[in-house]
Structures are given as structure tokens and as C-alpha cells.
Amino acid sequence: MHLLNYAIRRIGQTLPVALLVTVLIFMLIKLLPGDPATAILGERASDEAVRDLYRQWGLDRPLWQQYVMYMRNLVTGDLGQSLRYRTPVTELLPRRLGVTLFLVTYSIALSIALAVPLAVIAATHRDRWPDILVRALITVPLASPAFWLGILFLIVFALKLGWLPAAGYGEGFTDHLRHLFLPALTLAQAFTAVLTRNLRSSLIDVQTTTYVDFARAKGLDRQAVLFRHILRAALLPIVTLIGVRISFAIGGSVVIETVFALPGLGSWMVESILSRDYMVVQSLTLAFAFGAMLINLATDLVYPLLDPRVRVG
């Protein structure tokens, strides 16, 4: 009940924060030097043509008016028009969103699948050779630039072996799985390393507390103790990291999306910023803001479920 109240209170706080974010972004991007008319018409356009386009798009009106118009449209579900593609944002969004969600989920799943066994091995053989080997090995992908790894994977799997496609998103679920495997793997590298290290550390921590001794004293065997108590409590910082990672992943996967030619949200956001496609940036940011806050809320709600000692709110 307490948790429910907390959740409702937090959701209530989401709206004003989201609004604040939209105002911030609106001002930030409008203040950026350069405008979409110039970005689209290019170097050679006449000043007249640029002014005309500017006026057509309502960009010559005072800032607050533009903001109000945007918010008004928002309420009716109109996310604005991409000035660059001359298409409503709502038309372009679904496919982009799908690509990014698929990619991020895939990569986090791969990360967890890799990190958990690695961390368990390292923690249960602390300071002996399996532990040292694991920790040394994960430094390699951690310190490798994403695009370097990505190209390496492409050379090996797409070119030399020919097992996987080199670029694009494909059509249909199984095709997507094939196209997204290498990008998801690349995206998972750094995060696997981070997860493994932190999980290992948490496992070691929890192993040494009286909480676990108590569980053992209750007569639970090693396996049960490991999975029911240690793992759950150790997951606390992991959940935090996953939460933060998801928020950053959406915008931060732009390098992967560029290398593998995936039409995702990250590269769309960057391209839109670079071409000053205001509406797109606004709407995407709003979506990110809500998404990020929901994820933060979700991780906060999960804490007490994982470790009964935690009280939120």
C-alpha cells in the first residue's frame, strides 16, 4: 500500500518534470546557431528563399507562441512535422521506435546472459585464476570503441564467414533477429563488462554479511542461499545500472546505429539535431523524458522487492 502511494505520487511528479524538460529543450535547440531552412536549402540558397521557408514554417513568430502552438498540437496527438522529410512525426516514429526497442532489449538480454555466469564464476572463485581471467578478459571489450568492435564483427561475420548481413534492419521478425545480432552484441560489450564487475562486487559483499549467515543457519543449502538471497540483494546496483543504461542507450546507441545502418531513434535524434529539425527533436525528447522517468520509477519500485531492507519514500 505504501509502495502504491509512492508510485502514484511519483507518477504525479512526472508531468511537471516532463513539461520543464520540453521548455528547456525548446529553448536550447532554438538558441543553437543555424536553422532548418538553411540546413535544408543548403549553402547556395538565396536569402529570400530561406526567409520564405522560415515564414512558411512559422519560425518567425515569437518563441513563446511557437511553444504554445507545439503544446496545443501535442494535446491532440499531433507531434509535429519533420521539416526535413515533410512528413508527420507520428508516421516516422513507429518503425524507429521498434528498431531501438528491439536493439536495446536484445543487447541487455545478451549482456545479462553473459554477465551473470561470468560474475558468479568470478565471485565464487575470488582472487583465484578464474576470477583474474574473467576480470582481465572483460577489460578488452570494455575499452574498445563501439565502432571499432562493430566493424571487426562485420569483417569476421558478414564478410569472411558470410553468416550475417552487413547492414540494415531487414523485414520480418526472424530477419530482424539476424540483422540485429551483431549490433546488439556490439552494444552489449561495454555493458557486459560493467555488469560483470558490479555484480561480482555485490555478490562478494552480500556473501560476507550476517544476513547470509542467518539464512545458512536456517538450514538452506548453498545453492538456495546463492540464488534466493545473495543474487537478489546483489541485484540492487545492477538494477540501477540497467535503468540508467536503458535511458542512455536509446540516445547513446547512435554510433551502433550509424555503423550498422539501423534506422533507430538514436541516429534519428542526432540527424534531426544536426539539421535543426525542431519538431522531431522536441517530440523525441519528450518521449525520452517520459521513458527515462518511468524507468527510474520502475527501478525505485523494484528495489524493495529485491532487498527487503530497502525502504523508498
Next chain:
Amino acid sequence: MSTLVQEQRIVADTGGRPRLHPAMVIGGLMLLVIVGASLLAPVLTSYDPDGQDFDQILLAPGARHLFGTDNFGRDVLTRVLYGARIDLRIGILAVVFPFLFGSLVGSAAGYFGGWVDTIVMRTVDVITAVPFLVLVIAIVAFLGPGEVNILLAIGSVGWVTYSRLVRGEVLREKNLEYVAAARALGFHRWRILLGHVLPNAVAPAIIFLASDVVLVILTTASLGFLGLGVRPPSPEWGMMISEGREFLSNGWWVATMPGFACMYTGLMFILLGDGIADLLRVKGQ
């Protein structure tokens, strides 16, 4: 291995006597090596990091150029050494300050709760919501490209992870027995927070810090990839990796050598970080 033996081992580990961790020793040595090499760069190599020689472009690593040359004929080893200064600086500044600030703020939020928590966490929400790249592009557009501005951008966003990590730990710690005991003894709130809770809560943050340094250096590479990195012709590793990606097939050393330097630095910070975390863990028990 019987449960009894295992328990004994665990008890022995928390015996309370901090010992000199081998990881810290190795990490410390590595740090000395790289700091020394970067400071002594003008002595160690006679090449100019900006010296172009169009007859020597894209030479493979060999006797005269241990790390080869890039597409301008510049010696890659020289650039890596001079670049170490820049990257160590960026790595530490862009991580240490966010770590300090984030841990402090996060622990306060977790410990005091209430409106402190709300303000801090909603600020975190706002910052997480602003796409990092919008921020970087804005800063670069207003203030121009360059090291300081990159630091500003990365730092202003980076503290968020630390605050959330520490806050999560503190939320758990504050309900533990030793805190109740300290309160009963009349210790001041801040003393409890900073002296007892924080050292216990900060381990995950330190672990992450080690990874974060490397991630920051790689972020400058990504920024370079997107055209937002430090100004050319700076020998910053991230930029070198990004500029060298065109030559992965006919001049792999241009991007890979600075990549190895990143890995070296990553390993170094990880070892240091693990050592410090172990120290704190022992101390806190």
C-alpha cells in the same frame, strides 16, 4: 568444500586487517609508467606530434616508427604519448568530479529522503531526459569545440549515475543495525552519513568509476565520430581512433594503437578501483 570451511574463510577475510592488495600495486605501477611516459614524451621521442611528412604516410609499425605513421606521416607512438596527457586529464576530471559530487548528493538524497530526495531525483530525471547529444551539440555550438567544453558536457551528465548508485545503497544501509546504534549513541546525522554510511555505500560507485574512465575516453571517440570532439590536430586518443577508422583495412595501427592505450588505461583504473573498493569493504565491516 564444506560450508564450515567456507564460513571460516569469509570470517577471516573480514578480519579487519587491511593488507596491500596486489591489484593496487600493479595498478599503481601502471599509473606511474604512463604518467612518466607522457611527461617524458619530448625526451622519449624526437618526432613532433604534428609533424607531417607526405612521403611517409601509412607506414606499418617498424624500426623507425614503432607504432607506424598515420595518413599525414605523423609518428603514431609520439602522438599516443602526447595524447596520454590529454586523455588522463580528461579521464580523471570528467570522472572524479562527477563521482564526488554525485556520491555526496546521492547519499544525501537516500539518507534524508523527503524533499531532498525529491529534488535531487527529479533533477536526475530531467538530466537523464535531456539527450546527451543535444547538450554536447549545444555546448559545442555556443562555446566551440575543445577539451574544456567536452569536459563540461560529460561532467554535467555523468554525476547522475553515481548519485543513483550511491542512493540505492544508502536506502538499504540506513536501515541497518549499525546506523540505529550510532543514532542511539547520539552521533550527528552528517557524521553518520559521511563517516559510516557513505564508505559502505560507495563501493559500487568506485567499481563503476573504474569503468567510467574508459567509457569517458571512448565517449570522446564517439563525439569525434560525430564531429563534436576536441579540435584537430590534437593527439587525443579518442579523436585518433575516430579519425583512424577510415584506415582500418590499410592502416589498422592508426586507430588500434590508441585503442590499446585505452585498454591499458582501462585495466590500470580497474585494478586501482578494485583495490580501493576492497580496502573500503574491509574497513566498513
Next chain:
Amino acid sequence: MQNSPVRLQTTRGVGSLRNARMLFALMIAVGLMFAGLAPSSAAPGMKKVIKFGVNRAADDLDPITQDANPNIWAFTQIYQFLVKVNVKGNGFEPDLAERWTTSPDGKTWTFFLRKNARFSTGDTVKANDVVASLKRARDTKGPWQWGLEAAQDIKAADDFTVAITLKEPWAPFLADISLFSNAIIPEKVIKNAKPGDISNKPVGSGPFMLVEWKKGEELVLKANPYYYEKGYPKTQELRIKYIPDDNARIIAVQSGDVDGIDYPPFSRMAELGRDPKLEAQLNPSTAVSHLSLNNRLSPLNEVKFRQALAYAIDRAALVKAVCFGVCTPATTFLPMTTPMFNASSKGYPYDLAKAKQLMQESGIPTPVNLKLLFWANNAVHTPTAVALKAMWAKIGVNLDLEPLDRAAATTKYRANNFQVYITGWTNDIPDPSQLAAYELGFTESQSYHSGYQSKEMDTLLARGLREMNPEKRRQIYYDVQDLALKDSPLIWLYYSPYTIAINKKMKGLVQLATGPWIFRNVTVSE
């Protein structure tokens, strides 16, 4: 069967019917299989789809507003023009117009349209479509309005004849008409178009039509069923895939994911040429790379200083650094494929001693601090900037590099808020007048925003537009090139070819010197 259990006995009758049905189904299945293998409209052994990887995505297919190559080169597959540029880029060929005549006073051009050209909607291309399209191009404010500014009156003399009356005899008129912004769109579409329709759903009479567009991902084009040339396009489907990363794009063509790519980096051309499966093409282009200097600011307002800067650039070394040797050092302001290019002009050869001498003569004290503005994240601008910094340091000029993202850089440049700016030009018509007017005649762009204005140059340019005698016209443009070199308001660096890498199984790909690829003739064998 006689000995089988009762149950089987009773099902036997049904069984034989079932067997028959199964056999029938099997026959159909086999038949379908063979149907799938049956030769289609494509020639035997040829692929049905051409896949081409590009480094920039198309975002808008309206011919009159677009400046970006990906858009232009994409919609060139869909539209046709009255007259089109030939492959070499130095002449014209009939397209929608079979032939054309000029009136004796040179003021009226009459174009006679072919009668069998049809849009992808099935409608025949008629004179009123041409009139509507050209009027739209002439009257809408856009980067190509100048293309028809000489056209005073455009009308349909009959269903298949268009007459254009000019304000005065105009030497480059045919070149102007061939500009891609003068693509012919159905009159119906123009009249009924809602904002964005022409950009998103182009309708043309060219060999291909747009079938599906995944924005920022892929363009799917299929053959125009009403295209007038029978048997073309030789392949029925064309997919243009956006693969921005150079490495990934090259891997895509090496692994066979795509049949060809554009813009492989110069540094990879030698390696791609050695690949037995691929053909690496260096296609002549109408491109030139140059620096715009802000002539309004000191010390760039001093002509000897500008000339010193020009002499101090070792263009051969620059070409090595930036193009890996495949570009040509520039001499005059015109790309070398332009008609009336002065091939015997020396330009500014590398002469460090002369540069230093000119610096002294200019009386400008060293060191001089200059800022170099350029697009960040540009594979060509960055090495150019780095090389220039080292070269100009030798004459006492400190170059401060200022990379900005494209929109910010363009804005600064257009506001004249720069000192030196790296940029480039591609001719869109086979005639020197377009570039000359833009770069050296103040009115259009303040002479590439350099602020250069010269009465002598203006006179030459005005004469060049009106001189109908080819020899005399050539001499005028030779004078223009010489004067531009003498005044040196900009510094010209090199001419670069277009790079393309295709699978050797692809035959028939042609790239015009102005840039667009022509896929009409392309076949890719299995």
C-alpha cells in the same frame, strides 16, 4: 491389403480417394515450385533487383527545392527533362523533347515533344505538363530559380509543342533548361498537390517510379510500366539503401549484400581496385574544392596576401593527403570538365619563395592569426584543414581550426562571419556561367560570401551570358578565368572525381559528370 485389420479395410476406400488428393496436392506443389523457378520478365541469369548503397539518405524528392545530391540523384531516376546532359558533361541530348529550334532573333526557343512519353500514372506527357512544371520552377523561390530567370513567357503552342520566349538572347539557355530542377511533373499533380505531396510522392515519366520509401533507410523504385523505351529499364527493381558508415558500406558491397556503393573513401580505392570481385570507378566530375576568403577583413583584403596564401599551398601534397593521389590540383576556378575550361592556365603552382616574397611586399606583419571554419565530421575537410595549418605555418600564418556542425558552420558562413571557409562546388549544368555568376558576380551570393566585387569582372560576366558566337564566348570565359586568378578572391585547391565501387557482375552503370547515376541500362548477373 487383404490381410490388413478391419479398420484399414473400412478406410481403404477413403484412403484411395485420400491418396488421389495427396497426389494431386503434390502435383500442384511441384508445379508451384517450378513456377517459382520459371523465368520472369528479367533476362535469364540476371538479378531482378539492383541494390545500391549510398552514404547519405534522400529526404525530399521535389526537384525545385532540393540542393542535396542524394535527393537529386534519386529523383533523376523518376523524372525526365526537356533536354538532358550527356554523360561527359559537355553537351546535350534529347529527352522529352525530340528536337528544338531557335527563332532568328534568338529570343524564342521551340521544343517539339515526343508523343509516346507517359507518366507512371499512364497519362501522356503533354505540353501543358511542361508549361506547368517550368512555370513552377521559375516562380517558386528556391535555389534554382535562376535557371529560368531569362524565360519571360512559357506557353504550349499545341499539345506537343512548347514555346519559351526569353527577355533577350541567352547563351546558356539550353544548359539552363537541362537543369534537374526543370523536371517535368504532371500538371494534375501540381494543381492538386497538398504541401509535401511532390516531395513524398513524386510522379514522373522516367524509367523508374517510387513504390515504397522507408525514410532514412531505403528507397524502393520499380520500373515505370508506361516508360516509352521498350525493354528499359533493364532491371525491374532498384533499391537505394542508406549505409552511412564508410567501412560498413564497403563491407556490404564486398560481401554481396549490395551490388554497388557510392563514395567509397579515396583511401580505399587502391584496395578496392585490387579486389577481383569488384570494379572501382573514378568518374570524372564537375566538382572543385576551394577556400572562400572573407575579402572584407584585414589582412585578407590585401590581394598580395591572398596570392601569397595561394602560392604557399602544395596542392600535390594536399592531393596526396586528402585524396590519396586520385584528385587533380586545381588551376582556374572552373572544374576541369567544364566547357571553356582553360587547360593551359598555370593557376598557382607551389612556390614557397614567391609566397614569402609576396608576404613581405604586402607589408603585413607576421605572425598572422587566421581562423579556418569547416564542417566537422567531414572526411575531406578535416585532413584539408590539418594540411593547410602546417603549410601556412611556413609563411608565418597561424591557422586556428574551427570545426562546427554543418548547420552552424553554414549559418556563420552565410552571415559572413568567417575568415577562411573550406567549401566546394559541383556544376549542375555543362556551362561556366552558373559558377561564374555565383562565385565572381556579387549579386547572387556576394561572390561566395567573399565580398569580391569588380566592375571589370561584372562586365565580362554580363557579356558572357549574351555572346552567342562560341569562339568569342570562349575568349570571354578565358578572360574571366585569368582575372579571377589575378584577383584571387578565393583559393582553388583541387578537382576530385566521383568514387564508386560496384560488383563486376553489374554492367551498364553510368555516372554523369554532374553527378547522377543512370540505372536505366543496368543489369546484375546472378
